[in-house]
Amino acid sequence: NESAEVNPLTFGWLRAIAGSNAWALETNGYRNADLTANTADSLYPQSGSTFFLFNSYNAPAGTRTILYSNCFNLPTASTGMQFDISFWMSHDTSYANDRDSLYLVISTDRGQTWNRIQGFQRYDPLFTIPNWKVENISLLAYAGQTIQIGFEGVSKFGNIIGLDNIVVRANAALPVTFASFTGKTDGTSNVLNWTTANEQNNQGFEVLRSTDGRSFSKIGFVASTHETTTRTTSYSFTDKNAASATNYYRLKQLDKDGKSSYSSVVVLRRGGRKLEIANIYPNPTVDVLNAVISSDKEEKVTLAIVDIAGRVITSQQVTTTLGSVNVSFNIKSLSKGTYFIKLINTSTSETQTERFIKQ
Structure with missing residues (x-):
């Protein structure tokens, strides 16, 4: 289910730039031999019956393969115009560590060179079943140019990466x-x-819930406070019927003219983790990243800043307390891009990873 709203994109070409090609068009579900027979472990399309699959599990470590579109023109942007690309990505649950990477890449010279725009790793290492997350990246910088859009998979012999519902919008x-x-x-x-x-012509938000991360149903509606505003506005919704051990939530924003868009997915586990990164802020950030670590006891943990390739840039040893502690990192010297903050439980080796953007 791959589509576009500017020009039709044909993601039919595969290009291996190092190692063997690892992209394929997958029909229905995928499960590699190391997963259990439980079909909940399988990676299914986000919607429809097909999706693109970067098979990093079967590709040698170091394989870099670009799945890319034909050339197309982005119109010159008028005042208030936005160009962006959205896509859904997922991964299987073969390994608990971040290994493989997916980059959105752009070429302005008909595929001779490719520029990495933004990088992504697995959505959540603690997922026991695969889940999809939508990503949105602005293409406004390429307005008025002829470009190709690509997805570069980099294998570390780890987790299968799924890619679905690619949409370019003007x-x-x-x-x-x-x-x-x-x-x-x-x-x-x-x-x-x-x-x-900000909000413009906003009717409100449908609150959607799922127990498997794939099939969502409406459980409530929250009306817009202002309909149109440039001020920061806060909303809240309480789900009093969350019977499942794990619940997935997302928001469907509705315009007055009938159009809609979706938020990212939030996962809540009943009786969930007792040690976790409760919040990171600001995100994106320029010079300082703050992390709030919550715990139900005193214990030693490690907080690390890692890059998209998994390299540790800096780390701190932290002793938690009952409640929460705040930890700050000076990241002013980091280059602009995508990074991760990783919480490691020293005694159990359990990890949690959150993504942030350095501007």
Whole structure:
């Protein structure tokens, strides 16, 4: 289910730039030999019956393969115009560590050279079943140019990467910009909180829930406070019927004219982790990254900043307390790009990873 709204994109060409080709078009579900027979472990399309698959598990470590489109023209942008690309990505659950990478790449010279625009790793190392997450990247810098869009998979012989529902859009200014979307458990309920940076012609938000990360259903609606505003606005919704051990949530934003868009996915586990990164801020950041670590006891943990290739840039040893502690990193010297903050439980080796952008 790959589509575009500017010009049709044909992701039919595969190019191996080092090692063997690892991209393929997958029909229905995929499960490698190391996963159990439980079909919940399989990687299914985000929607429809097909998706692109970067088979890093079968590709030698170091394989770099680009899946790319034909050339197409982005129109010259008028005032208020936005160009962006959205896509859904996922991974299987073969390994618990971040290994493989996916980069959005752009070529302006008909595929002779490729520039990495943004990089991504696995969505959540603690997922026991695969889940999909939508990513949105601006293409406004390429307005008025002839470009090719590609997805570069880099294998470290780790997790299968899924790619689905690739859409290139030319729109006026986005009706709603999500600044944050978080959730927490509260007794027998799950509480969702989100903020918007701006709203234009916004009717409100449908709250969607899933127990498998694939099939979502509406459980509530929250009306827009202002409909149109440039101020930061906060919203909240309490799910009092969260019976499942694991619940996936996302928001469907509805415009007055009938158009819609989706937020990222929040995962809440009943009786979930007792040690976790509760929050990181600001994100994106320029010089300082703050992390809030919550715990139910005193224990030693490691916090590390790692790059997209998994290399540790800096780390701190932290002793938690009952409640939460705040840890700050000076990242002013880091180059602009995508990084990860990783929490490592020294005694159990359990990890949690959160992504942030250095501007």
